[in-house]
Amino acid sequence: xxxxxxxxxxxxxxxGQQVTLSCSxxxxxxxxxxxxxxxxxxLQFLFEYFSETQRNKGNFPGRFSGRQFxxxxxxxxxxxxELGDSALYLCASSSGAAxxxxxxxxxxxxxxxxxx
Amino acid sequence: DQQVKQNSPSLSVQEGRISIxxxxxxxxxxxxxxxxxxxxxxxxxxxxxxxxxxxxxEDGRFTVFLNKSAKHLSLHIVPSxxxxxxxxxxxxxEGGSEKLVFGKGTKLTVNP
Numbered sequence: 001x002x003x004x005x006x007x008x009x010x011x012x013x014x015x016g017q018q019v020t021l022s023c024s025x026x027x028x029x030x031x032x033x034x035x036x037x038x039x040x041x042x043l044q045f046l047f048e049y050f051s052e053t054q055r056n057k058g059n060f061p062g063r064f065s066g067r068q069f070x071x072x073x074x075x076x077x078x079x080x081x082e083l084g085d086s087a088l089y090l091c092a093s094s095s096g097a098a099x100x101x102x103x104x105x106x107x108x109x110x111x112x113x114x115x116x
Numbered sequence: 117d118q119q120v121k122q123n124s125p126s127l128s129v130q131e132g133r134i135s136i137x138x139x140x141x142x143x144x145x146x147x148x149x150x151x152x153x154x155x156x157x158x159x160x161x162x163x164x165x166x167x168x169x170x171x172x173x174e175d176g177r178f179t180v181f182l183n184k185s186a187k188h189l190s191l192h193i194v195p196s197x198x199x200x201x202x203x204x205x206x207x208x209x210e211g212g213s214e215k216l217v218f219g220k221g222t223k224l225t226v227n228p
Contacts, residue, residue: 033215042219056213094214104150105209110158110159
């Protein structure tokens, strides 16, 4: 069973540009969450999508957005990039099923974004 | 305010000994707790979890203990191996969502 796939692995962008990151979840998983990891703040939740709907959102500005497609693949977009957006962006997939409250999230390898 | 706290940024142990990683949380309503292991430039890898109806869960060398009255979680690794050297994060899954709230992590170094 393939794991969570994130593309690209590395990106370098200039301040003011925008960027789109992609995540393909584990087959059969319907929930995709995005996290930002920085040395100072650790792992912080950005948002979660389930069945193409944003189900939960973290405390990030509106420049951070996402979407999910019918095949559960997800993209996140950051517009008007700032130097502080440099981070490892991680995608996690889980079944998201309501059957069991207790489910694990599986992470991709992440996209390392550097804003210069 | 941090909901999940890992107060030790680093821990160093000898190979073969026990590693104990600790985590405190603030909200007594939290009911599902997880531990992840992370190597540099990789995503976190799920290790073990525990729900609030239990006080212990074991999987091979890894055991998680939950003390609900103290709002304290710990991960025991025994025996520790050099390959266990990584950053360990505890996390809680917020009720009604898939959102994980992570601690800041503890860097474990297991010396041969």
